[in-house]
Structure formats: structure tokens, C-alpha cells
Amino acid sequence: VKLLLSVEADVNVSDKKGFNALHLAAQCGSAAAIQALLDAGSNVDAVDRSDCTALHMAVNHGHVESAGVLIKSGAHIDRVDMHGATALIRCIKQAPLNASQGHMTVLQTLLSAGANVNTSYMQGTTGLHIAAQKGHKKMIEALVQHGADRTVKDDKGETAWDIAKRHRMVGMRELLECI
Incomplete structure (x- = not known):
């Protein structure tokens, strides 16, 4: 990034996949590089060919500091990629089974x-x-503490509680009980 900036290269140039320097810095989790690129005029909401932003990439990999820098710099938090996934949906989908501390x-x-907790994704599923x-x-x-609607049904007519029940996730079912 220092070399790019030292020769005054266009920080918004992208490759054939639509990745630019900001996307790559976010994917690698380099908050300092992200800040330097943003300071040099990088578009915080630039998208690749899959309509993914740098925020989507930082979130995918659980890069907390990078995501924070992008959000503080005005990244559109509820922007959807070509599959309809927001950063919040991607975060939940990409979290490993133990919901690693980074993703949490x-x-x-x-x-x-202020991410929308009730945004729907494929087949009407929510986070x-x-x-x-x-x-x-x-x-x-x-999600529940931030107002997620436990009564929302997906395209199969299932609530999150129904899904937890089907997967025999007893501890989750109590959390999802509708009051």
C-alpha cells in the first residue's frame, strides 16, 4: 500500500474480478492499510463483480478492527451483494461452529x-x-437483544424457533420462544 501511495497510483483501480486495493486490505484484515487507502480517496463502498464491498470482505473473515474502520468511514452497512446478503448475514453465515470471538x-x-437485524436473505431467511x-x-x-423479530417465517413457513427445533437445538429454542 505504501508503494501504491508513494507513486500516486489510482487507489480505486480494480482487477478483472473487481477487487481493488481496499478489498484486498479488508480481506487481509489490515486496518492500517484500509485507513491509508481511505485517506488517499479510496471509495469505501466500491463493489467487486459479486457486488461485495470491503466491509463484506472484512466481515467474512472476522476482521473486527478492519470492519470498524470501514463503518466509521461511512461504509453502507446494509448494502447487499449479488446474492442478497448484507454484512450482518455474511457475518453469521461465515462464523464457524463455535462462533469465534472475531465473528461475534x-x-x-x-x-x-445500526445494521438491520430483520433483513431477509435467500428463501426469506433472516440472520x-x-x-x-x-x-x-x-x-x-x-440478535434478539437488538430487536430481531422471532416471529418472522421464511419461505417454508418456519420461524427460527422451528429451525432450532428441527435441528434439536434445545438451548436455542428457549431463547427463541415468542413472548
């Missing part, structure tokens, strides 16, 4: 920044549906 912290960052399917108890708790 990124989720909290997105929620604190709550995905978290229930994956057994991410802490993510379910965070």
Missing part, C-alpha cells in the same frame, strides 16, 4: 452501528434463522 465481535459492531440453524447461541442472544 464483528456482529456486535454491526449491531451497534436469526441462520444463527438458529448453525447453533450460534450467543449470536441469537445478540
Whole structure:
């Protein structure tokens, strides 16, 4: 990045996949490089050929600091990629089975920044549906605390509670009980 900036290269140039320097810095989790690129005029919401932004990439990999820099720099938090996934949906989908601390912290960052907790994704699923399917108890708790609607049904007519029940996720079902 220092070399790019030292020769005054166009920081918004992208390759054939649509990746630019900001996308790559976000994918690698380099918050300092992200900040330097943004300071040099990089477009915070530039998309690749899949309509993914740097925020999508940082979130995919659980890069907390990078996601925070992008959000503070005005990244559109609820922008969808070509599959209809927001950063919040990607965070939940990409979290490993144990909902690693990185992904959990990124989720909290997105929620604190006002990410839409009830946005729907493929087949009408929400982040709550995905978290229930994956057994991410802490993510379910965070989503519910931030107003996730536990009554939303996906295209199959299932709520997150129904999904938790089908997958025999007993601990999750209590969290998802509709009051």
C-alpha cells in the first residue's frame, strides 16, 4: 500500500474480478492499510463483480478492527451483494461452529452501528434463522437483544424457533420462544 501511495497510483483501480486495493486490505484484515487507502480517496463502498464491498470482505473473515474502520468511514452497512446478503448475514453465515470471538465481535459492531437485524436473505431467511440453524447461541442472544423479530417465517413457513427445533437445538429454542 505504501508503494501504491508513494507513486500516486489510482487507489480505486480494480482487477478483472473487481477487487481493488481496499478489498484486498479488508480481506487481509489490515486496518492500517484500509485507513491509508481511505485517506488517499479510496471509495469505501466500491463493489467487486459479486457486488461485495470491503466491509463484506472484512466481515467474512472476522476482521473486527478492519470492519470498524470501514463503518466509521461511512461504509453502507446494509448494502447487499449479488446474492442478497448484507454484512450482518455474511457475518453469521461465515462464523464457524463455535462462533469465534472475531465473528461475534464483528456482529456486535454491526449491531451497534445500526445494521438491520430483520433483513431477509435467500428463501426469506433472516440472520436469526441462520444463527438458529448453525447453533450460534450467543449470536441469537445478540440478535434478539437488538430487536430481531422471532416471529418472522421464511419461505417454508418456519420461524427460527422451528429451525432450532428441527435441528434439536434445545438451548436455542428457549431463547427463541415468542413472548
